[in-house]
Amino acid sequence: xxxxxxxxxxxxxxxxxxxxxxxxxxxxxxxxxxxxxxxxxxxxxxxxxxxxxxxxxxxxxxxxxxxxxxxxxxxxxxxxxxxxxxxxxxxxxxxxxxxxxxxxxxxxxxxxxxxxxxxxxxxxxxxxxxxxxxxxxxxxxxxxxxxxxxxxxxxxxxxxxxxxxxxxxxxxxxxxxxxxxxxxxxxxxxxxxxxxxxxxxxxxxxxxxxxxxxxxxxxxxxxxxxxxxxxxxxxxxxxxxxxxxxxxxxxxxxxxxxxxxxxxxxxxxxxxxxxxxxxxxxxxxxxxxxxxxxxxxxxxxxxxxxxxxxxxxxxxxxxxxxxxxxxxxxxxxxxxx
Numbered sequence: 001x002x003x004x005x006x007x008x009x010x011x012x013x014x015x016x017x018x019x020x021x022x023x024x025x026x027x028x029x030x031x032x033x034x035x036x037x038x039x040x041x042x043x044x045x046x047x048x049x050x051x052x053x054x055x056x057x058x059x060x061x062x063x064x065x066x067x068x069x070x071x072x073x074x075x076x077x078x079x080x081x082x083x084x085x086x087x088x089x090x091x092x093x094x095x096x097x098x099x100x101x102x103x104x105x106x107x108x109x110x111x112x113x114x115x116x117x118x119x120x121x122x123x124x125x126x127x128x129x130x131x132x133x134x135x136x137x138x139x140x141x142x143x144x145x146x147x148x149x150x151x152x153x154x155x156x157x158x159x160x161x162x163x164x165x166x167x168x169x170x171x172x173x174x175x176x177x178x179x180x181x182x183x184x185x186x187x188x189x190x191x192x193x194x195x196x197x198x199x200x201x202x203x204x205x206x207x208x209x210x211x212x213x214x215x216x217x218x219x220x221x222x223x224x225x226x227x228x229x230x231x232x233x234x235x236x237x238x239x240x241x242x243x244x245x246x247x248x249x250x251x252x253x254x255x256x257x258x259x260x261x262x263x264x265x266x267x268x269x270x271x272x273x274x275x276x277x278x279x280x281x282x283x284x285x286x287x288x289x290x291x292x293x294x295x296x297x298x299x300x301x302x303x304x305x306x307x308x309x310x311x312x313x314x315x316x317x318x319x320x321x322x323x324x325x326x327x328x329x330x331x332x333x334x335x336x337x
Contacts, residue, residue: 041074042242047085047097048077049154051181052272054283055200055290057264058120060271062253071245077271082154086230090114095235096246100155101225101310102319104329109320113233116330118247118300120254121226121293123219126159129203130194131187132212139167139216148179148192155227156196159218162313166221187211200289208282224313225306225330226293240334247334251300258291300335 048056059077062068068075078085085097086104090112098120107114128147130136136145142164149156164171179186183195183202188211197203199217206213218224229250231243257264265284269275275283307326314320 041069041072043074043076044068044096044246045076045078045094047082047088047094047099048079049082049085049097049099051079052077053201054265054268054272054275054287055198056271057261057268057287057290058253058257058294059250060253060268061256061264062249064267064270065253065256067249067252068246071249073242073245073249086112086114089230089232092232092234095242096229096231098227099230100158100227101307101330102155102158102314104225104230105307105311105314105324106319108324108329114230115233115236115328116225116228116230116302117236117243117334118229118250119226119296119302120228120250120300122296122303123293124155124159124162124222124224124226125198125200125219125290125293126155127197127199127203127215127217127219128160128163128194129183129187129197129206129213129215131190132214134193134214136194137214137216139163139169139221142167142194142216143169143173145193146175146177147194147196148177148183148186149196150181150183151178152176156198158224158310158313158317160196161317162218162222162224163216165313165316184209187213200286200293204282204285204289208279222309222313223303223306225302225310228300228302236331243334247300248336251335254294254299257287258294261287261291298335300332302330302332302335 063075082097082099082103085094086099086107088094089097090107101116104114104116128142136142147160149160151157161171164174177192179192183197184205186192187195187206188209195202199215203213203215229247236243261284265287307330311320311323311326315323
């Protein structure tokens, strides 16, 4: 009986103390604020094949205005040679690169599974420029001339061969000189009789320096598959949503640059070292000329005939031994009409 009395007293005391204990009232400090959802961005290293330049304005616009980020992508620009970009994408070490159409066909001939998923340039932007005093105004006029070009590779070399073919000339009928990206200086100093250039770049710089020059544009003679976005078959199969996202963001940047060149130029000042010290009129003309190559009724759409023409040029050059299945080389499935 004594044990029961003691136990009752203990329970009464415990309950009484519990009843008298102050109850913790909810406070603002105790309430956890809602956590913002952290979106994990996919890091994309994007080879561009050339140095930082106003011609990449749409990509800078797409970054600066958040188009890539809104698609879940973080972009790192890589300015190494486009042949490096093709190899890395083909090997599956990178998912995307910006390259010219011939690189896609040459890679596929080497069994690299690259696929061109978005056309950026609708016309091939390569040409040949010479001082007016040389009298070089057509492909036929290149016969016997010394021609400077970055090297026997890439879009410049393919474009030159297309022009020689248009003029009924063989490579043996001209003298080719590998000079790197020094076309303006080489032509100005008369080290070359003609140089292979990008239409939206060197001719504008030469005229700004006071030289009278003539241009021969590849696009005036043949339509070839030009610069665009590539990926690989594995990425298309495993992550088509990423390909859609990459294409959408890039096309958004291209559309904005076309619609508002002045804004695109201002944005590019943050990405192109020395652009703020360059001749603004010249750089804006380079941008305006580039825009003419980007314009299309449907941005990003590839033209099958341009790929057929490109293949014909490569076969004629002996760079392809046999025709490829072009339906595997490019696709328009990621382009929104």
